[in-house]
Amino acid sequence: MHIKLARIDDRLIHGQVVTVWVREARAERILVIDDAVAVDEVRRVLLKQAAPPGVKVNVVSVEKAVKVFNNPKYDNEDVMLLFMGPSAPLRMIRGGVPITSINVGGMQFRTGRAQVTKACSVSSQEASQFGALIDLGVELDLRVVASDPSEDFSRKLRAAGLV
Numbered sequence: 001m002h003i004k005l006a007r008i009d010d011r012l013i014h015g016q017v018v019t020v021w022v023r024e025a026r027a028e029r030i031l032v033i034d035d036a037v038a039v040d041e042v043r044r045v046l047l048k049q050a051a052p053p054g055v056k057v058n059v060v061s062v063e064k065a066v067k068v069f070n071n072p073k074y075d076n077e078d079v080m081l082l083f084m085g086p087s088a089p090l091r092m093i094r095g096g097v098p099i100t101s102i103n104v105g106g107m108q109f110r111t112g113r114a115q116v117t118k119a120c121s122v123s124s125q126e127a128s129q130f131g132a133l134i135d136l137g138v139e140l141d142l143r144v145v146a147s148d149p150s151e152d153f154s155r156k157l158r159a160a161g162l163v
Helices: 015-025 041-050 062-069 087-094 124-135 153-159
Strands: 002-008 029-033 056-060 078-083 101-104 139-142
Touching: 002 015, 015 078, 029 062, 029 087, 041 056, 056 062, 062 087, 078 087, 087 124, 124 139, 124 153, 139 153
Parallel strands: 002 078, 002 101, 029 056, 029 078, 101 139
Antiparallel strands: none
16 A cells, blocks of 8 residues: 555545545545544445545544555555544554654644644644654644645644643
8 A cells, every 4th residue: 555645634525635635645545544433324425425536435443444554455556544633643653554744734623622723723632642643753744735835733733832
């Protein structure tokens, strides 16, 4: 499996993902990786329907994603990994999946979260998970849309005193 793009965006498959990011990544498959979404039949169906024509979508748990990554059947597939937050990619890396860079798109503000940028807010647990990703040497590329200039999300987290 060739990971063309790993992206955190809590909206998952939406307009920017469909029209820009999949094309930018040249992915033939989107893996939405989230334990809660994987067991939500309605969300799974909606996500599959939202995919651009010709792009396969699978919605799987972290455990299944690690197994799929290691399955030789998918060795030649170009994929985009899509996550709700930092927990799933951290668990995948700890499970042996070589994710070296993550595009951080949007994480909505809610009560109990610290706003890091206009589009990204994090809970204390997520900040800790981002810190672990940074410690593992993962590049955190902050870009909401592909045409945005790349920014170092780890710097933004440090400036906010979150990691």
